[in-house]
Amino acid sequence: MKNRIVEASIQLFDQKGFTATSIKDIVEVLNVTKGTFYYYFKSKQELLRDIHLNYIDDLIDQQERILGDEEKDCTEKLHGIIYMVISNIRTNKESARIFFREMRHLSDKHVEEIRLKRNLFRKNYQSLIESGISEGEFKTTIPADMLTFGILGIMNWSYYWYNPDGDVSEEELAVIFTDIILKGVKTQKLV
Template sequence: MRVVKEYDERRNEIIQTAINLFIEKGYDACSVNDILKAVGIAKGTFYYYFKSKEDVLDAGVEQLSETVFTRVKEIAKDKQSSPVDRMIKIMMAIRLDDKSADILIEEMHKVNNALLHQKTLVSILNMLTPVFADIVEEGNKSGIFNCPYPEQCMQILLSSALTLLDDGIFNFDREKEKLIFQALFFTTEKILGVSNNEISSKLAAIYEVGGGEAL
């Protein structure tokens, strides 16, 4: 008997199955027919939900972004933590280190996915900027920060970080990458008007780039 599933359930099933196949076979080697066979659906059903294999990849990236955003919002609303600690926790939360994320990021870095890559970076920037800006404004009010342009300064800081630390744009060696991290920590404190090295010392410990030690 034919199984009828709700729209969102079927769509998510296709996305998750496709991502698993991209991981197993590689994106280029995976065809729409492979996805159809694995899900157990007809071609017409697939194209009812997605325009192409690339469209499924796009949807996977969108889901990944939503997952990160959910984490970020949960951290941002935790008023028991200081603004500094929340900013650091958010930076940790947006680090993507699981296998499916690696596959999606690798695909975005390919030349034929340049537009998707660009759109994803813009989406992440637009997602994170207001969250960081709200925390900065809170820190301004409590006297922890002294940043006159929270939203604009966070746009500048995040766009720099997202671009410089993106292996698909720049591919620094480990020593240069360490210096980039240190410079970003230094810049973060200057932008926020913090002078006690609280941010840079905590971030350096997390990212293992402090104290002159190699990564």
């Protein structure tokens, strides 16, 4: 039941927003009563925190598995993470969007806990970029932090528009984005 509550809430929080979703909305989907909700969760906020934690823990997990792969160079790892994020859209789109939008509704204590993990995820990305630079794979002229934010922007925005069942497959999109980031879009001028 606890899981069913989480699943239903994720859908509703994504559709209507955390504040605009009432406990009544949630339990009506599940055909149970409010008492049931409070048997499993101390509060609405606690549920939100669970959703945030599930999402970010899983994401960091996947990220670190890719970054830890010693057989890949930075370029390959970059592609790996990009593909990983895009693959997550199919399965975790709603959680991700809740994560982006509803963090401010966590309690102060929880917001800190989550922010640390969120930063860790970004820092991991940035470390990869920095390694790539020091390994000579990426240009030295690019500020690693700005590039990281740029890539995160491309990735995170995908959750709002990309349809994995549309014309472009996840693999294709990962290649397209990796390509743009690595090589740019400008035609090569012959000198």
